[in-house]
Amino acid sequence: MTWYELRELVSEGESSTLEFKRKFTSYEKIAKEIIAFANTKGGTLLIGVDDNGKIKGIESEKSVEGEIIHTCGFYCEPPISVDVEIVSHKKKDVFIVYVEESNLKPHYAVNPDNPSEASVAYIRVQAASVQAGKSMERFMRMNRPDSEPLTLSVGKHERRVLEYLEQNERVTVPEFADMSNISLRRASRLLVRLARAGIVAIHADQSHEYFTLY
Secondary structure: OOHHHHHHHHHOOOEOOEEEEOOOOOHHHHHHHHHHHHHOOOEEEEEOEOOOOOEOOOOOHHHHHHHHHHHHHHOEEOOOOOEEEEEEEOOEEEEEEEEOOOOOOOOEEOOOOOOOOOOEOEEEEOOEEEEOOHHHHHHHHHOOOOOOOOOOOOOHHHHHHHHHHHHOOOEOHHHHHHHHOOOHHHHHHHHHHHHHOOOEEEEEOOOOEEEEEO
16 A cells, blocks of 8 residues: 555545554454454554544554554454555554454454453444444354354244334344244344345444344
């Protein structure tokens, strides 16, 4: 990437596929961003750029590279492979991390210094990395290449939610569980199976998950 191309990219602002970091803050915070990209549609992390888009540069590219390698190998489970690049101009270095959408998702943020700490899966929602809900985790897991083949039968519960979505824009897991008088876990599994079959689509915002007709 040239310096001109970098400036053009920065001018677009943060988005679902672009994140700015002034510096390498911590393994946990950087892992969160990398995992969110890998669990969604991939993305680019720029280290050395303020949130407002001002290019500040980094102090040591070798230090940042080592920290990224450590983050991807020890703070992401399963580990994540990334590509990196340094773009330099007038003594300013910007470290670029390219993250591809993973076929091993969901990836989780873990703390190797405290294995008992709960692991967390993140996804990208607009310009933020947020914790994935249980249904989204299940959907990612069921779409892995090594997952079992999908078998789907459309029973009364499936018909009920499809009829509901024909009249309403969206449905959440608690709403479906309530209307069908089934557990939240079962409601989530049924909706995720419909999503995997391409009948409904799963979405997430900053606060919750919901499903719509595909």
